[in-house]
Amino acid sequence: MNQISTEKKKQIETIGLYFEKELDLTPLTARILGLLIVASSDGLSFDQITEVSCASKSSVSTSVNLLLQLKAIEYFTKPNDRKRYFRASSNHLYLMLIDELDEVNKGIDIIDTIIDYNKEKKVERYQQIRLIFREYLSKHQKNIQETLDKISAIKNN
Amino acid sequence: MNQISTEKKKQIETIGLYFEKELDLTPLTARILGLLIVASSDGLSFDQITEVSCASKSSVSTSVNLLLQLKAIEYFTKPNDRKRYFRASSNHLYLMLIDELDEVNKGIDIIDTIIDYNKEKKVERYQQIRLIFREYLSKHQKNIQETLDKISAIKNN
DNA sequence: TTTTTAGTTCGGCATTAACCGAACCAACTA
């Protein structure tokens, strides 16, 4: 595990940056998630994570516990081994969708308010664009909801 | 303009928070955008913005210039009046879509890489969820693209 | 019983972000 290919390192970084933004994680936390996504499903131990991520034990502890709490990662143990091994769960995808749905709903409230403001105004150059955007949000909302449903169905298989 | 209703203030705040996240604006910049969205299309002068937003001239200057540069707002002048009057353009909606499309494309790259990693692995509990998520991203991408096209069509009317 | 392992807690440090105020400037006005 000491030697991780440059290729993989770049991927971990990329994935990290992505989740950092989407899930509002700190850089280190996001990198650890990226690492666990890329790593084999055998999981990585706490020590391995500290080593590969080049971070302190305390920081790793904080990050790992946050990710566990979000259920973005999970851990398991091996017989005759005190260590916990961590691996990515798939819940981060579900989480992202939940977050996104929330954001879209806020957006819909706001755009509806704005559309309403400008309903009876004579000078309104932008109303049409707002309505198109509103339609976009509706479709987006529907897409998210359907995806969440599909994933839920699998989870309760 | 001194007395803005509590109702409107709350709306400005809400809209501000939304755009702060979606467009990566600072709190003040986002609040100013919110203010100009809510304000009448007569526009607000620089002084009015400083007053209502309770910010310093320097901060308002920075924020306004950034918003102008993003074309999220625009200004106009009145005859016999040196002041510039600012109002929201509708370009912030377009901007958000461009940003979102970019983010979605990144997401697609990443999830495809991950799906590929796990293609030939024996132990793969999550592949199905990833494929569903992938499908979601495709639909989302298409929706954004179509919306951008519609808006472009209007712009070049 | 002592030592080691696996991880947690907590105080602190360094960087950055966000905003401010004072000085400044260019254009108009009296």
Next chain:
DNA sequence: TAGTTGGTTCGGTTAATGCCGAACTAAAAA
């Protein structure tokens, strides 16, 4: 020409973020 208006620039302050190290703990191992 002197003063005012409508902003801009820049150095500095404040607060929050993100990470670290050292000390600690609980359980297992020796």
